[in-house]
Amino acid sequence: MSKTKIAIIGGGLAGLAAAMKIAEESSATKDCLVQMFSIVPVKRSHSVCAQGGINAANNTTGDSPHQHFDDTVYGGDFLANQGPIKRMCDEAPNIINLFDRMGVPFNRTNEGNIDRRRFGGTLHPRTAYAGATTGQQLLYGLDEQVRRYESQGLVEKYEGWEYLSTIFNENNQCCGIVAQNLTTMEVKAFPADAVILATGGPGAVYGRSTNSVSNNGLAVTSLYHQGAKYANGEFIQVHPTAIGGDDKLRLMSESARGEGGRVWVWGDPNKKWIDNDGNERPCGEKGKPWYFLEEKYPAYGNLVPRDIATREIFKVVYEYKLGIEGRPFVHLDVSHIAREKGIEYLDRKLKGILEIYEKFKGVDPHEVPMEIFPAVHYSMGGLWVDDNTQMTNLDGVFAAGECDYQFHGANRLGANSLLSCVYTGLMVAGPEALKYAKSRNVQAEDTPSKVLEAEVKRQQEFLDKLINMSGPENPRKLHHELGELMTANVTIVRNNEDLEKTINKIDDLKGRFWNSTIPDKGNWANQSVRYAHQLYYLFDLAEIIVQGALNRNESRGAHYKPEFPERNDEEWLKTTIASYDKSTGKPIISYEEIDKSLIPPRKRDYTKKSVVGASKN
Template sequence: MSDKQRDIIVVGGGLAGLLAVIRACELGGHVKLFSLVPCKRSHSVCAQGGVNAAANTMGEDDHPDLHTFDTLKSGEFINDQILVQEMTAAAPGLIYLFDRMGVPFSRTPEGNLAFRRFGGTLHHRTAHAGASTGQQLLYALDEQVRRYEAEGKVHRYEFWDMIEIVKDDDGTCRGIIAQNLKTMEMVPFPGDAVILATGGYGLVFGKSTCSQVVTGSASAVAYRAGAHMCNPEFVQVHPTAIPGEDKLRLMSESARGEGGRVWVPKKPNDPRPGKQIPEEERFYFLEEKYPRYGNLVPRDVATREIFQRYLEGLGVFGKPQAYLDLSHLDAAYTRKKLGAILEIYEKFVGENPTEVPMRIFPGVHYTMGGLWASYKANSLKRLDWDAPVNQMTNIPGLYACGEADWQYHGANRLGANSLLSCPFGGKVAAQAALAYQKGLKTHAEDVSKALFDKALTRCKQLEDNIKSNRGGENPYKLHQELGELMTKNCTVIRDNKSLGETVTKLDDIQRRVENCEIPDAGAYANHGVTFTRWLRGMVDLAKACAHSALKRDEFRGAHYKPEFELKQPAGLVPKEYWVWLDINRPAEYKDNYHDWFDKVDQSQRKRWLFHADYDEFKAKVQKQGFKPEIEEYFKKLTAHNKKWNKPTIAAYKNGNPEISYSEVKMELMPPMPRKYD
């Protein structure tokens, strides 16, 4: 073996990527870091409201177990439980680490870290730096990476596009081909392991709250190379985006966390400006329908409610909009806590949110699905941190973390959990990649150069084809068409007829992508070439999403098909479901839970049951018995989950996704019905 320095490759300079770099360097690794944009301009910089950690500094008896429970419940139990538990346990430590790195977190008057409320929890659990948390975190991590760069452990490639995964004859990932977006030079980069921390694919939906590079380009490249996508149908539509002609901009959940109220005028097409509509003529529908969580129900719930009001004719001035009102709060307080996002609203709408209610509507925001990745737990049901398979895709040596992976958020992400799962996943991925590198018998440097030459030739051919194509299709217009189609049929409310039509139309769009013609054949910074390549990838991901959504005949989290909704009976108490399972031990759950009821950690279960003693609770429920309609619902739910509580796997086959289902490991707790009123 040679004594050459052996690199691992990290693609992505957002929060997930930078923490992966830091962890790899801490463990003695050397990293090549790639990003489409300067790392400090990665999409993470846009994150506003905060990052979750059950640090329990607010005297609310919060605990990481409750954070685990809220995350699983919000994701409707299609997330990996062990990983969620490990993430929530690590969360307070990560916040203190960021604090030490110099992130200017907001504080209480006593000087403690301040935590605000966010959706889907009843606790103040969200650490924040005003309303520019992502920027503060990203800048702090970037500083740390610079330190390692100065020590020669990191080589940074900004304005580079990862365009191909290089696999050897055994199907093992051995490196990448990347393109310099200024000179358009394509270069092979061998690497012992490749970590994709490349974000989500919001741009598949055209207008979204995401940055303009969030096309999922790297995921699409990996998907074509044989990496599986998992749960691509689960797409988060944020309830409160600011409508815009060019793109949507987010009005963060922190606005509601600080006291913002959502309402619509009770009178359809009310012509009066919001401020002039008296209190009794306003419909505070979230507060009325969900008295416990109010304006802070999970995102999928809030989004459906706002959407529904519009369908009922209760928009604002007849438009698809609702009010998000901060104008009743003290203006100085609101400025202090939310200044950064108020400025965005003022800049793009021209109104002062401390004086008049803001106008918002749901918009595509986040992708819960992503590249399939694995993990290994030990006998104590904790993550085995040194297992090389953690965060590894089905391609050996290829890792995914951050918004690019699928494991943490299930069917609906809890607000402020991404700024947690990204650095956490990055850390796990780097540690695993280094363990993998250590165990390699042959390293990237031993791999035949011909392998990289072949991949390079493929990339050049594709670029030549794009440049010489005279098919007449405009890639930017085609992207707009794709976005409109996906937004119309694959977002808030889905039905099989529209999804079927979407699948057919996507075939047509896919054919037309092959006819894209760009006016500029220039050899310098040719964005037309880059965008056309990204568009191909976006269509692949759109197909994975639409096919998976069509096949999933149920209602789970953000995937709402009303036709298949299991209606919850009146008087349902969700936690009674566990007692019902315990008493009945239905055959459907034989493998999963029969053991659980006997062996579960009692103190954990107590917390999941909101501090109730399980045996006492069980005795009480048993004594009162189950109403027939509740029992009927529990039976249906059990059979339903047996069939559908399974992550979707999409494998790329000749331009189409081949759909199958895997198992979600429910090692901590059985599912529970979701209910937030």
């Protein structure tokens, strides 16, 4: 019998965690080979951009895994199956311990224990952190362990390769993948007994976001074309605090507020806001900072969940017109921390982001309040997966990390993404893929070569078609148009008329795409054809997001429609599922019931302390 092979696509936290676990489980028998495919060297994956920390309850402040579970479900506006979230929160302390043993340099208390800080949507300091580059440090920890297995021959890395599609046998069971070497441009089949997609988020749909260049959505959308279901696409997190740039939007971590950072604009008592009891109240005092989050949400203050902070900043800027000097920015201020506790103290906690701010803006945030605005950051939605195994609806194909849909409902809490990435890779998708691969009747290695070659041919022909396109359109410009369209209409505030127009315009862009010319016809490290290839898929990914948003006539978490300002559990407490219609090229939308058996849904209100929901467990 030949070796079992597992293909992992993507080498961020989820992919590396799965690789480590599978390699560990087969290290004694040496009968399984993990093959990792990544566009970039795995150590340069987007997980490095995660800043603030990773959540796990610890019993020093009366916190508990159940409280973490409740905060997560409540923060996500109840739009998630509760079983997987509960299991994730229960395992979280073990995950922190494991990283601790792996040498991740978490900040420490005086006694030498892992320090914690507060994050949004909870009242407990639950977040373990390594300065303000926690994602980078966790990724390095996993990268090191996987390198160890690589040196033992249990893992092979294909860095600089892009996944193109999955190969299925005559029983519709996965038997391998097709990937392209981005230097030689070779397209090749790799037999695999199970495939794990761990390819991160879809930031490229919005042109500019906090995502990295590698978050291009290609793998996920290609799998959607092959029949994978995509769930809750309309739930896109817009992070409240970022800084601009022509190439990307750069995150200023929520941990700045976790460490005491305050959001404010200059007050203007002539402007009014309406509180929960319907009373009209002034927008602060003349000539004084108005800490609007602290005033409106006394219980959580600056640490309300991201969807709420983002909408409040949006209101302050566009409704009250109180943006800094009339521009669409508000202050994020940590300078008082430097004054009160010292620059060294602040740097131990936040240096990673403060130096980004200083390098890009040329202003020292230790002394001057930062100027920030919201930016597209994360997708709560993603590939539909089975509750228990992380397997997509395609036999033998699993998903883990940001590219799945299961853990964050309608709004993700800060510092829960690193957790869900590691949890899904390490504890679910990794071991389940191995179990699946070992138990299948027909080994991928025995797949007739004509099956493998047919998919290689299909992909090669598509690439040839792209490179031979001819016409006046420019893929880069089409991408800008798509990004601007999506950012204007499918982010913080959505309305149906604009969403309908957006769908029509995407259709138009899709048509124009085939009138493009690719400026490089060569076959060596050709980044132009690759760019067009990614763009081709982005249109369909955008359509999943917009159609889901158009249908959902309610407001929930990150999805806010002024026409339907309330959450409507009776009609809309259900998962959106998009399936690709090959004949029309459009998503077919259906819905799936949500498992809410552990915590009954209750209204979200962050002006008051959340009271933990009754648990039937």
